[in-house]
Amino acid sequence: MATTTRAPELAAHAYPESESGIWSWVTTVDHKRIGILYLVTAFAFFIGGGIEALIMRLQLAGPDGQLTAGDTFNQLFTMHGTSMIFLAIMPLNASFFNFLIPLMIGARDVAYPRLNAFSYWLFLFGGLYLNASFIGGAPDVGWFAYAPLTESGYAPTKGVEFWIVGLAILGLASIISSLNFIVTILNMRAPGLTFRRLPVFVWMTLITSFLIVFAFPPFTVATILLFFDRLLGSQFFIQTAGGGGDPVLWQHMFWFFGHPEVYILILPAMGIVSEVLPTFARKPLFGYTAVVFSGLSIGFLGFTVWAHHMFVVGLGALPNAVFAASTMLIAIPTGVKVLNWSATLYEGSISLKTPFYFAVGFLVLFTIGGLSGMMHASPPVDAQQSDSYWIVAHLHYVLFGGALMGFFAGMYYWIPKMSGRILNEKLGQLHFWSMFIGMNVTFGPMHVLGNDGMPRRIYTFPSDQGWDEWNLVATIGSFVIAVSILVFMYNVFISLVRGKKAEADPWDGQTLEWSIPSPPPVYNFAAIPVVGSNRPHWDAKYGGAPEQPEPEEGGIHMPPPSYWPVVVAFTLSMAAVGLLYSYPLAAIGVIATIAGAFAWAKEPVDIPSDGSNGQPH
Amino acid sequence: MNAGRNGPGASRAAKLLPPFVVAAIALSACGQLTQSTQQPVGDNARQILTLFMPILWGAVAIFALVLGFLVYSMIRFRRRSDSDPIPNQVHGDIRLEVLWTLVPTVIVIALAVATFRTIAVQAQAAPPDALKVNVVGHQWWWEFEYPDLGITTANELRVPVGRTIDLKIEATDVIHSFWFPRIAGKIDAVPGRTNELRFTVPPDGVGRYQGQCAEFCGFAHAQMKMLLFAVTEQEFDDWTATMQTPPSEPEGEAARGAEVFNTIYPSESTGCFICHTIDGTSAQGKVGPNLTDVANRTMLGAALIENNTENLTKWIENADNIKPGVLMPSLGLAPDELAAVVAYLQSLR
Numbered sequence: 001m002a003t004t005t006r007a008p009e010l011a012a013h014a015y016p017e018s019e020s021g022i023w024s025w026v027t028t029v030d031h032k033r034i035g036i037l038y039l040v041t042a043f044a045f046f047i048g049g050g051i052e053a054l055i056m057r058l059q060l061a062g063p064d065g066q067l068t069a070g071d072t073f074n075q076l077f078t079m080h081g082t083s084m085i086f087l088a089i090m091p092l093n094a095s096f097f098n099f100l101i102p103l104m105i106g107a108r109d110v111a112y113p114r115l116n117a118f119s120y121w122l123f124l125f126g127g128l129y130l131n132a133s134f135i136g137g138a139p140d141v142g143w144f145a146y147a148p149l150t151e152s153g154y155a156p157t158k159g160v161e162f163w164i165v166g167l168a169i170l171g172l173a174s175i176i177s178s179l180n181f182i183v184t185i186l187n188m189r190a191p192g193l194t195f196r197r198l199p200v201f202v203w204m205t206l207i208t209s210f211l212i213v214f215a216f217p218p219f220t221v222a223t224i225l226l227f228f229d230r231l232l233g234s235q236f237f238i239q240t241a242g243g244g245g246d247p248v249l250w251q252h253m254f255w256f257f258g259h260p261e262v263y264i265l266i267l268p269a270m271g272i273v274s275e276v277l278p279t280f281a282r283k284p285l286f287g288y289t290a291v292v293f294s295g296l297s298i299g300f301l302g303f304t305v306w307a308h309h310m311f312v313v314g315l316g317a318l319p320n321a322v323f324a325a326s327t328m329l330i331a332i333p334t335g336v337k338v339l340n341w342s343a344t345l346y347e348g349s350i351s352l353k354t355p356f357y358f359a360v361g362f363l364v365l366f367t368i369g370g371l372s373g374m375m376h377a378s379p380p381v382d383a384q385q386s387d388s389y390w391i392v393a394h395l396h397y398v399l400f401g402g403a404l405m406g407f408f409a410g411m412y413y414w415i416p417k418m419s420g421r422i423l424n425e426k427l428g429q430l431h432f433w434s435m436f437i438g439m440n441v442t443f444g445p446m447h448v449l450g451n452d453g454m455p456r457r458i459y460t461f462p463s464d465q466g467w468d469e470w471n472l473v474a475t476i477g478s479f480v481i482a483v484s485i486l487v488f489m490y491n492v493f494i495s496l497v498r499g500k501k502a503e504a505d506p507w508d509g510q511t512l513e514w515s516i517p518s519p520p521p522v523y524n525f526a527a528i529p530v531v532g533s534n535r536p537h538w539d540a541k542y543g544g545a546p547e548q549p550e551p552e553e554g555g556i557h558m559p560p561p562s563y564w565p566v567v568v569a570f571t572l573s574m575a576a577v578g579l580l581y582s583y584p585l586a587a588i589g590v591i592a593t594i595a596g597a598f599a600w601a602k603e604p605v606d607i608p609s610d611g612s613n614g615q616p617h
Numbered sequence: 618m619n620a621g622r623n624g625p626g627a628s629r630a631a632k633l634l635p636p637f638v639v640a641a642i643a644l645s646a647c648g649q650l651t652q653s654t655q656q657p658v659g660d661n662a663r664q665i666l667t668l669f670m671p672i673l674w675g676a677v678a679i680f681a682l683v684l685g686f687l688v689y690s691m692i693r694f695r696r697r698s699d700s701d702p703i704p705n706q707v708h709g710d711i712r713l714e715v716l717w718t719l720v721p722t723v724i725v726i727a728l729a730v731a732t733f734r735t736i737a738v739q740a741q742a743a744p745p746d747a748l749k750v751n752v753v754g755h756q757w758w759w760e761f762e763y764p765d766l767g768i769t770t771a772n773e774l775r776v777p778v779g780r781t782i783d784l785k786i787e788a789t790d791v792i793h794s795f796w797f798p799r800i801a802g803k804i805d806a807v808p809g810r811t812n813e814l815r816f817t818v819p820p821d822g823v824g825r826y827q828g829q830c831a832e833f834c835g836f837a838h839a840q841m842k843m844l845l846f847a848v849t850e851q852e853f854d855d856w857t858a859t860m861q862t863p864p865s866e867p868e869g870e871a872a873r874g875a876e877v878f879n880t881i882y883p884s885e886s887t888g889c890f891i892c893h894t895i896d897g898t899s900a901q902g903k904v905g906p907n908l909t910d911v912a913n914r915t916m917l918g919a920a921l922i923e924n925n926t927e928n929l930t931k932w933i934e935n936a937d938n939i940k941p942g943v944l945m946p947s948l949g950l951a952p953d954e955l956a957a958v959v960a961y962l963q964s965l966r
Contacts, residue, residue, distance in 0.1 A: 070941045071836050142833045148808060149791040149835055154756075239809030247792060247807060281694070287709040312794060312831075313805050314786075314812035317740040324732055328725045335721035336714070342683060343713065345690035349704045352695055360687060367683050371676035378732040380739060381669045383802020384654045384662070387794060387831040453652025453798035455831045458839035465651055542703070 027561035029113035030522060034120050035099030036418065041124055042091035048131065049083035050485065052076045054478055057442075061475040063463035073459035074140035075159070079131070081143030082163065085265065086170050087127045089403050093268035094123075094174075096410055097181055097205050099418060103513035103520060104199050106190025106529045111183040113559045114600065115176055121569030122173035129573060130166030139163040142457060144258060144309075145226075147237030147250040152230045158580055160230065164223045165576045171216045178209035185209075190512070192531035192546065199511045199534065200285060203292050204271030207299040211260045211267070214303070219257030222250060248313055255306035263302040265399060266366075267295060269406025270337060273359045276409050277341055279507050280356035281348030287340040288534060294333035294340075301330045311379040312386045320379040327377040334370055338363065354428030355507070358409035361436050365401025369394055372447065387457075390450025396443040408435070408488070415492070416502030420518045424499060427491035434484035441477030445470035510538040523558055526551040564600035571596050651827045652798045658826065658847070659800030661739060661816040668735045672728060679724075743783035743815050748776060752786040754793030754806035756834060756944060757841035758906055758919040768860045769894070771906030772919045775846045777853035778822055784814045791835060797828035797845050805832055818847040827920070836942030842920035860910055863897040864965045874961025882948040889958070892945070895965065905945060912966035918943070929959050 025033060056076050059065040068076060098116065102109055110116050133139060139159035141150045150160050185206045189198070198206075228234040235244035278285045285291060307315060307323040341363055350356065372394040376382035385391060408431075416422045449470050454461065461467055505514040512529060513520075515537045532539060532546040539545035575589025657663040694704075752774075753760040762769045776782045786795050788806035796803035801816040830841035848856070867875045878889040879900060890900035896909040914924050918940045922928045932939055933955060935947040950958065 074833075074836065074838075140836075146792055146832070149833070154791055154835060244809075246809060248810065281704070282696075283704055284706055284708045286707065287714055290709065290714045312803050313807065314810060317736050321733055321736055324736075325729055328729055331725050332718060332721045336718055338683060339717040340709075340714075342686050342690070345687065345694060347704055347707070348690070348694050349696045349701050350691060350694050352691065360691065363687060364684060367680055371680055374676065374728065375669065375672050378668065378672065378728065378735075380665045380732065380735040380802060381672065383804070384665050384669070384798060386803060387796075387833075451654055453654060453796075455796070455829060457833040460839050466653070 024561070026566055027117075027563055029109070029117050029559050029561055029565070031098050031102050031110050031113065031116060032418070032520065032522075032524075034116050035095045035097075037120050038091050038095035038098055038123070039418075041120075041127070042088055042095060045083055045087035045127055045131075046092065047485070049080050049088055050482065052080040052083070054482060056080065057475040057478040059459060060461075060471050062472060063461055063465075063468055065460060069459055071137075071140055074142075074457070075134070075138040077457055078139045078142055078145075078159075078163075079134070082130065082139070082167075083127075084399070085143065085261065086167060087123075087130070089265045089399065089407070090174065091123055092407050093208070093265070093403075094119075094177060096201075096268065096272070096407075096414070097177075097209075100414065100513060101181060101184060101202060101205055102188070103417075103516070103524055104202050104511050105185065105188060105193055106512050106525055106531065107184065107188040108524050108528075108556070109559060110180050111188060112180050114562050114565050115180050117562070117565035118569055119173045119177035119180065121566045122169055122176070122572070125569055125573035126166050126169030126173060129169060129576060130162060133159050133162030133166070144254055145250075146254075147226065147229075147247045148239070150226060150230075150250075151238050161227070161580050164227050165579060167223060168220055169573065169576055171220050174212050175216050178212040181205055181209045182213070190529050190531050193536075196289075197531055197534040197536075198292075199271075200274035200288065200291055200295075201268075201271035204267045204274070204295055207295050208264050208267045211264050211299055211302065215257045215260040215264065218253055222253035222257070225253075226250070248310075251310050251313060252306070255309045256303070258309065259306045260299075260302040262398070263298055265403045266406075267299070269362060269366075269403045269409075270295060272406045272410040272413070273341060273362050275511065276355045276359040276413050277344045279413075279509050280351045280353060280359070281345050282351075282508065283344055283348045284510075284535060285340070286343040286346075287336075290336055291340050294336045297333045298330060301326065301333070305330065308377060308379075308382070311376075311382040324377055324379050328374065331370070331374055331377075338367055338370075351507075353412075353507070354423065354425060354432060355409050355413035357429065357432040358405050358412060361432065362402060362405040362409060365397050365405055365436075365439065369397030369401055372397060385450060387455055388450035389446040389454045389456055392456050393443050393446035393450060396439075396446070400439055400443065405435075408432075411488075413507065414513075415495075416506050417513055417518045417520070419496055420502050421495050421499040422502045422506055423495045424491050427487055427494070431484050431487045431491060434480055434487060438477050438480030438482075438484055442474050442481060443477070445473045445477075449474075505537070505541075508541075510535040512536050515540060523556040526556075559605060562600070562603060564596060564603060568593055568596040568600060652829070654798045657799055658822040658824070659797070659816040659818050661801035661814075662797075662799055664735055664738060665802050668731055671731070675724070739815075741815075743781050747781040747783040747815070749783050749785070750774065750776075752784050752795055752806065754786070754788035754790075754795065754830065754834070756790050757830070757837040757940075757942070759795075759830075759841070759843045760906065763857075766857055766861065768857065769896075769907045770860070770910055770914070772842075772916065773844045773846065773914050775848060775853065775856055776818060777850045778818045778847050779820045779850065781815055781817050784816075786812045786814060792832050793830045793834050793841065794832035795828070796831040797826055797843075799826050800828070800845060803831045820849075822847050823849060829920075837940055840919060840921055840940050844916060844920050859913070859966070864895070864909065867961055867964050870957050870960040871964040872961075874957035874959070874964075877950065877954045877958050878961055882950070884949040885946045887946065888948070908962060908965060910965060912963050926959060926963065929962060930955060933958055 025037065028034065055068055056073060059067045059069070059073055137157035137159050139145070139162060141155055141160060145160070145163065148154060185202060225234070225236040229236055229238060237245050237247050237250045239245070239247065274285055274291060305323060305327045307319060308327040311320050372390070376385040376391070376394070412423055412428055449467055452466055454465070454467050502518040504517050515529065516524060527549045529536060530546045530548055532544065536545060571589050571592035575586045575593060578584070578586025578589050654662065654666065657666050749764055751762040751764055753762070759772050760769065761771065761774050786804055786806045787810065788808045790808065792808070793806040794803045795806055795814065800818065801814055804812045804814045806812065824847055826845040826847065828843045828845060830838060834841065875898070881888045890902055892902040892904035894901050894903065894907045894909065916922065917924045917928055917932050918936065921940055922932070933950065936943045936945045937947065
């Protein structure tokens with residue numbers, strides 16, 4: 001426990017006092033609590049995006065569906081894509097970053113605890129903001145929002161503004177959070193934890209964070225230009241009689257962000273799988289260096305392939321050939337990763353537990369998604385597959401089969417560390433099999449539908465196309481997935497109430513987070529560990545670890561809670577609401593944000609225990 | 618054309634689990650699907666399928682190897698009891714790393730070479746005798762102009778078999794995508810840009826093919842369809858001659874309809890002629906489809922409903938009932954005016 005005493009009357013700032021209850025969560029700067037906040041919030045948005053998907057599947061269960069015909073359907077698929085990417089998968093990954101990175105590198109918190117809380121609150125408010133658009137008409141332009149359909153002449157409701165400003169808030173949250181993790185990983189590693197000893201999950205977090213920092217700013221610029229087009233009548237993305245801009249410019253700017261975004265979504269899952277497979281095979285990860293360098297090269301190459309989303313735009317034969325080649329190159333490091341993960345199992349001693357099932361599920365489904373992606377890496381093939389259900393199938397094998405299977409592997413693996421309870425194994429396997437089967441029944445047939453010429457983003461189809469059966473099968477599959485999610489939620493509920501208590505190291509783990517109690521104390525490590533390999537906890541158990549220091553005398557300094565992150569996130573979001581509805585409100589929001597940031601900056605980082613006035617240092 | 622619903626493969630394949638989806642793709646080729654890329658007719662679509670199938674089977678083989686290895690390892694090396702010894706702690710093998718970096722590299726090179734060949738074939742310029750057609754995407758219908766023949770029509774593209782068709786594709790409002798899956802791969806219609814697509818329907822490909830917009834383009838994107846009629850050179854010449862002859866002067870009820878057509882209706886402060894063109898008359902609107910040959914078309918509303926008296930009446934009465942989101946307003950015509958306009962339009966052939 002933090003041993004600093006509280007003397008709020010001495011400081012200009014009153015500190016939050018509660019250690020439990022709602023205010024302790026609102027003002028927390030503890031990376032573990034923030035991680036749990038991310039998890040719960042993002043999971044709620046995930047359920048929202050899932051319900052949107054189920055409504056769409058009901059509409060498409062058969063020909064001439066009447067449930068949500070027309071524009072409502074267009075709003076649903078736009079919000080489903082936007083929510084799953086920005087409000088579900090990214091923050092679900094962020095919950096693991098938050099909870100685990102300090103534990104895996106032997107630190108007591110992240111580098112900037114209050115900024116970390118600020119990122120969370122921005123994410124929450126940005127997500128609510130985006131979803132508030134449903135009241136007046138949600139964005140109905142697709143998640144990649146191609147101009148000129150997004151221009152005010154074609155999309156007159158405020159949905160697109162909600163999308164632009166909402167994503168600006170979420171992008172800010174992601175960039176701040178990523179800078180925080182970059183600084184944390186670069187500066188706060190335990191003694192001896194060199195880059196060659198960094199757990200692969202930490203490596204993938206680092207790469208993901210750099211991708212976010214490089215990819216989001218161009219995207220934000222593009223959305224601001226679009227905002228100018230809509231608000232001021234500038235013509236960045238619209239062609240007019242007198243000249244004007246170019247709709248294709250939007251696509252370049254969007255996909256320069258959009259393709260790295262795919263790796264932002266999938267690399268953390270690759271990191272999770274790289275932790276889970278070795279633990280349950282009781283072996284080291286096969287080819288650690290190759291896996292890390294593959295992740296790095298995927299991150300770099302991810303910035304060179306954006307135009308493969310634009311093969312049918314008409315860029316010409318040469319650009320298409322060049323981007324086809326760079327896209328195909330990514331298959332090499334991806335293949336290396338898959339083979340190294342597979343080799344990790346060879347001659348292991350494999351415990352067939354739920355986290356392992358999900359990790360293998362990731363491997364199988366991600367491989368399908370990768371291979372189907374190789375097909376439309378070829379521009380002529382893409383001329384048939386682009387914008388068809390084949391793409392819908394491919395992207396869900398990568399993002400559902402990849403990112404979400406990886407997420408659930410991480411859930412079953414680390415919930416014991418987060419909560420001190422182990423999830424029920426039988427329910428876990430029921431969850432896995434229902435999700436694995438449901439996922440294939442839903443998205444597998446979409447390959448056939450795409451091949452049979454069904455375009456994506458259509459809310460209705462006539463019955464004479466031969467698409468009826470496979471659409472019905474896909475709809476049935478989507479409800480199997482829904483049931484599997486309910487099984488998971490029931491499992492979490494029942495296990496947290498009366499599940500088996502987790503020891504510090506329930507899986508015979510290899511990395512530092514398993515060396516401390518479950519759940520970890522506020523300060524994580526009584527003594528900062530000394531690391532001698534990339535499997536420090538394995539070494540501690542089976543020999544080879546360097547001598548460890550004794551816990552320090554005296555108290556452990558932990559950062560105090562703060563009101564300011566939530567206050568500033570709120571005032572900034574208020575300004576964003578004002579931007580669309582009331583400029584005076586926007587002005588108040590901006591002024592309050594500046595004032596709040598100033599107060600935040602002046603807040604002493606220590607609660608003084610000696611009667612002094614606690615200057616920041 | 619609609620046999621796909623009860624196609625021999627479909628219902629049987631529906632019972633298979635999607636991991637066997639590839640088998641299903643092969644089975645679905647047995648049916649008669651109107652937009653199936655597996656049943657190519659145009660040379661462009663055939664070239665793509667020829668490129669695609671080996672890639673598909675290669676991917677299936679790679680997947681089978683990976684899956685087989687995983688399943689084998691999980692069964693062979695599963696932990697049988699808690700007292701199982703700790704396995705040999707192998708950290709990696711540089712020879713294997715080199716091997717499984719080189720193997721994907723070779724596969725990727727093969728894929729790239731095959732791809733580049735197809736790109737080169739499809740990038741060849743059209744021969745001089747090619748039939749030129751300008752395609753313009755609109756929300757939510759297609760305009761087809763034959764510049765050398767002086768013909769403009771909508772939603773139904775008529776081409777002779779055995780001759781290269783040289784398309785120039787653009788859009789007036791938002792981005793659309795021109796796609797006849799059995800004829801050719803898709804290409805976007807982008808405002809401010811002219812894209813090109815060439816294809817040939819072989820002589821044995823006479824028939825009616827369906828296509829639709831593939832790029833999400835707003836409210837009625839799902840119903841932006843089109844038809845392609847591949848006809849013999851003789852039939853094409855006959856059609857051309859018909860199209861180049863102006864419609865005869867309307868008489869009787871049709872003449873009354875022409876008056877209605879060219880009147881502004883205060884309810885919407887517009888009239889048919891504001892948006893539609895009929896060659897040889899004062900109606901020269903460019904917003905909606907050119908109606909000079911509307912009676913010759915088989916379908917209405919961008920290949921949505923059959924072109925007959927009943928449907929045409931319903932369409933003019935309130936198109937939004939048939940195609941939600943459509944930009945054509947309902948003018949609130951009286952029943953006799955409606956019947957007259959229908960008679961007029963049906964005289965345009």
